[in-house]
Amino acid sequence: GEDVEQSLFLSVREGDSSVINCTYTDSSSTYLYWYKQEPGAGLQLLTYIFSNMDMKQDQRLTVLLNKKDKHLSLRIADTQTGDSAIYFCAELYTGTASKLTFGTGTRLQVTL
């Protein structure tokens, strides 16, 4: 199946860590992505992880993948007000199109 789920909303204080979670159902997906969407802007790729990895770190971002539980998370360290946005996880299906299947998005609100 092609079903990606995320919690709808997360509020954190500036300087704290944020953890955004995602579950997916298709174990054949090869890559998993995190995109950021700010109001009025397109989707910005933050990071991605290959399905045979369990962790990837990129500056303030840490991606954890639990393939057994089909669970993906994005941790943002030292969250800033500029991190306020909607975050989407997405699965890549290899094939003719190599299309992305997105989750519903998590709105991150960073408060002072």
Next chain:
Amino acid sequence: DTGVSQDPRHKITKRGQNVTFRCDPISEHNRLYWYRQTLGQGPEFLTYFQNEAQLEKSRLLSDRFSAERPKGSFSTLEIQRTEQGDSAMYLCASRPPAGTGSLEQYFGPGTRLTVT
């Protein structure tokens, strides 16, 4: 600007009218995608082009929708006899040719369609 561009950014139309959107991908990208994003949801795949060939279409792409990429560069998405349910953000994305090692789809800013 070397990113993906879309035109118009906003379109308001009356039910039953036809609309056409344009996407200009990054110049060396031969792969092009259209997605649709409704309010509160993530983008959903509509169709895929490799060069000028339309290689995959979602079941979301009803007969009222048609997409073209005649010269393998820009693409158009036309919706005929628009319905209120067509109101959404239409996103275009492009990718470099296979073999370049890039796994990223580069998204444009989208065209927001409102059908009244």
